[in-house]
Amino acid sequence: MAEARIIDGKAFAATLRGRIAGAVQRLRTEKGLVPGLAVVIVGENPASQIYVKNKGEQSREAGFHSVTHRLAEATTQDDLLRLVAQLNADPAIHGILVQLPLPPQIDAMAVLAAIDPDKDVDGFHVVNAGRLAVGLPALVPCTPLGCLMLLKDALGDLRGREAVVVGRSNIVGKPVAQLLLQADCTVTIAHSRTADLQAVCRRADILVAAVGRPEMVRGSWIKPGATVIDVGINRVPARDPALAAQGKSRVVGDVAFEEARMVAGAITPVPGGVGPMTIACLLLNTLTAACRGAGVPVPDEVGA
Ligand code: GUN
Numbered sequence: 001m002a003e004a005r006i007i008d009g010k011a012f013a014a015t016l017r018g019r020i021a022g023a024v025q026r027l028r029t030e031k032g033l034v035p036g037l038a039v040v041i042v043g044e045n046p047a048s049q050i051y052v053k054n055k056g057e058q059s060r061e062a063g064f065h066s067v068t069h070r071l072a073e074a075t076t077q078d079d080l081l082r083l084v085a086q087l088n089a090d091p092a093i094h095g096i097l098v099q100l101p102l103p104p105q106i107d108a109m110a111v112l113a114a115i116d117p118d119k120d121v122d123g124f125h126v127v128n129a130g131r132l133a134v135g136l137p138a139l140v141p142c143t144p145l146g147c148l149m150l151l152k153d154a155l156g157d158l159r160g161r162e163a164v165v166v167g168r169s170n171i172v173g174k175p176v177a178q179l180l181l182q183a184d185c186t187v188t189i190a191h192s193r194t195a196d197l198q199a200v201c202r203r204a205d206i207l208v209a210a211v212g213r214p215e216m217v218r219g220s221w222i223k224p225g226a227t228v229i230d231v232g233i234n235r236v237p238a239r240d241p242a243l244a245a246q247g248k249s250r251v252v253g254d255v256a257f258e259e260a261r262m263v264a265g266a267i268t269p270v271p272g273g274v275g276p277m278t279i280a281c282l283l284l285n286t287l288t289a290a291c292r293g294a295g296v297p298v299p300d301e302v303g304a
Pocket of ligand 1: 098101
């Protein structure tokens with residue numbers, strides 16, 4: 001069997017960002033509308049710092065009004081809730097993202113619940129989770145939205161396909177399952193307590209791995225020709241023991257890529273697969289929120 005086609009999420013995301021930038025330029029000149037994104041980060045988590053920097057840079061590159069609020073590690077929940085209330089009331093801001101994780105003195109669910117659902121560009125508010133579940137227009141979590149865009153590009157119509165999602169988080173597993181269901185797949189959500197996980201995975205025409213365990217899904221778990229979407233971003237020691245001893249690391253997915261590519265029909269690499277789609281979909285959600293807020297249609301060219 002031929003090796004799997006590699007799904008180039010990096011290139012897909014760059015094209016999407018380009019289309020969003022074009023749409024933003026047109027909205028600015030034709031309607032005087034500039035989508036505004038506020039990103040809030042509390043504390044010094046190094047991975048969060050990188051994500052937030054990238055979100056700010058890419059939103060500015062796309063022509064958005066972009067603000068980043070950097071709050072101290074010791075920020076209280078009340079202080080953060082006051083900032084969220086201020087952003088909810090700010091007409092120049094259409095999207096609010098509070099980077100997770102938050103320090104232990106802050107209840108993340110309380111903060112997410114305080115964000116105006118129509119500005120909730122992460123799609124984490126229970127109102128958006130509910131809208132997605134019942135098929136109403138929702139702001140959909142960015143990584144799941146990115147997965148679906150890649151799948152539709154790779155496969156076209158998803159109707160009737162057997163989809164298995166490994167992982168049941170609120171951020172990825174559950175919403176990606178909802179989106180696959182909406183696309184008329186037959187959906188199974190598998191998790192750490194699933195009996196005979198390998199056999200369940202082997203049924204999948206579409207396998208989405210979102211468990212956060214390095215290279216857990218092996219080649220032998222994959223149905224020949226299946227499309228594999230690897231959401232994992234796991235840091236592991238470098239392959240070379242000398243480099244590993246110096247503390248050097250590399251990033252791998254939840255799928256054992258070298259094995260999986262010999263079996264799958266198509267597969268996303270890590271890095272360069274789903275990861276770049278997340279910020280592109282954040283921009284798409286912010287554009288969507290801005291258009292809905294202003295009562296103008298979301299431009300066709302972004303393929304929303
Ligand atoms: N932390 C890691 N991923 C995400 C994300 O998609 N959104 C937010 N708000 N925090 C995160």
